[in-house]
Amino acid sequence: MAALVQQYLDLIRSEHAGVAEGALASYIPELTTVDPDGFGVSLSSSDGFVYESGDAALEFTIQSISKPFTYALALDQIGQRAVDAKIGVEPSGEAFNEISVDPATKTPKNPMINAGAIAAVSLVPGATPDEKFALIREFYSAFAGRQLEIDPQVYASEKRTGSRNRAIAYMLASFGVLDGDPDDVLDVYFRQCSFNVTTTDLARMAATLARGGINPMTGRRVTDAAVVRRTLSVMVTCGMYDAAGDWVSAVGMPAKSGVGGGIVAVLPGQVGIGVYSPLLDAKGNSVRGVRLCRSLSEQLGLHFLTVSRDSRATLRAVYQPHDNIRVYETHGDLLFCGAEQVVRTVDRGCDDFRVGILDVSRVDDIDDAARGLLSGMSAALRDRGKAGLIVDPDRVVIPDGSEFENIRYATIEQAVDAAQTFIREQFSDR
Numbered sequence: 001m002a003a004l005v006q007q008y009l010d011l012i013r014s015e016h017a018g019v020a021e022g023a024l025a026s027y028i029p030e031l032t033t034v035d036p037d038g039f040g041v042s043l044s045s046s047d048g049f050v051y052e053s054g055d056a057a058l059e060f061t062i063q064s065i066s067k068p069f070t071y072a073l074a075l076d077q078i079g080q081r082a083v084d085a086k087i088g089v090e091p092s093g094e095a096f097n098e099i100s101v102d103p104a105t106k107t108p109k110n111p112m113i114n115a116g117a118i119a120a121v122s123l124v125p126g127a128t129p130d131e132k133f134a135l136i137r138e139f140y141s142a143f144a145g146r147q148l149e150i151d152p153q154v155y156a157s158e159k160r161t162g163s164r165n166r167a168i169a170y171m172l173a174s175f176g177v178l179d180g181d182p183d184d185v186l187d188v189y190f191r192q193c194s195f196n197v198t199t200t201d202l203a204r205m206a207a208t209l210a211r212g213g214i215n216p217m218t219g220r221r222v223t224d225a226a227v228v229r230r231t232l233s234v235m236v237t238c239g240m241y242d243a244a245g246d247w248v249s250a251v252g253m254p255a256k257s258g259v260g261g262g263i264v265a266v267l268p269g270q271v272g273i274g275v276y277s278p279l280l281d282a283k284g285n286s287v288r289g290v291r292l293c294r295s296l297s298e299q300l301g302l303h304f305l306t307v308s309r310d311s312r313a314t315l316r317a318v319y320q321p322h323d324n325i326r327v328y329e330t331h332g333d334l335l336f337c338g339a340e341q342v343v344r345t346v347d348r349g350c351d352d353f354r355v356g357i358l359d360v361s362r363v364d365d366i367d368d369a370a371r372g373l374l375s376g377m378s379a380a381l382r383d384r385g386k387a388g389l390i391v392d393p394d395r396v397v398i399p400d401g402s403e404f405e406n407i408r409y410a411t412i413e414q415a416v417d418a419a420q421t422f423i424r425e426q427f428s429d430r
């Protein structure tokens, strides 16, 4: 069966293999010598299975694709409030290497431009550049599921030629955004840009973001879901330089590109994608990479704003096992909107039963909002002279020791028995 997906990927890649537009990055000599024809794509499913097509084993430097990961590390280590004090989250509409800060806050506009990325490096804990870098490398490697190494030539070249980044770092220091020696911070930034990766590494890193911080290959939790949510948010608004609007409209996935020719793209909960082709457009994004992602999104339906699922699917069945007893059977993932629909359906049918039983034994996952709504349902029914019971064997709604313990049953049979007793006691006229 995997061959079917493989054929799809090969076909989509081959559609763009002939495109020869764009130019190699030329700000350092190392990037001008790469093979312009290199073209690879990898796709990781959310359970860690990876499909590869073309030059998926070819190494290239990560460059700006490092930015979301160091930003995530800063969030992970010092918390969002401390990071927000130094780096904004607004798209800049400027080139990635613009020497600028937000005019009001005097902090970099976002972490996906160089100014914000350099500030993020300075927020990573560590007494020395080596300590900071060790943390960064460990973090990226946990995302990729293998130990990443830097390309020493690219690093040396970045360091030798990085006047503009130096200008940015010194500007940030003058505004009090950078702690420590700007050259030390830059040294770490140049090293992080020089990591060698393959498209498969990028797909795995993306899949770890797609899974809310758990690497699906290693099973390791690399960071928490709140860090991932914030990181993906800035990838949506700022990840593709000043082409963010085009990208979100046409591709619709949080993403980040780098001048090395790579692009990482994430469909939350579903897939991670890594693409490589070193010929860049005027904005610094890989020409074939962007086109390939566009086709993948269109042909595989990966746009994150595709409205696919009707939330009515939450209610699996509604039935009446006995007079005056109605069962509402739910399934899947229950979030606020699904729970709201359940509550409203119960409310609407309330005149037709005396005991409502909510069966959540087929619910996979639930969030706090849905849990709050559903556990409040029995009190609302009680106020109307009815009873609300809940079948919750796995305690997805009613945790151990909850005040609602008395309405919880492990099986539908037990709940129906209890409902019949309730009706006999409360309505002995029948």
Ligand code: GLN
Pocket: 062, 063, 064, 065, 096, 097, 114, 158, 165, 193, 257, 258, 259, 260, 284
């Ligand atoms: N090393 C590059 C720089 O800092 C990375 C830029 C990029 O990939 N956009 O200028």
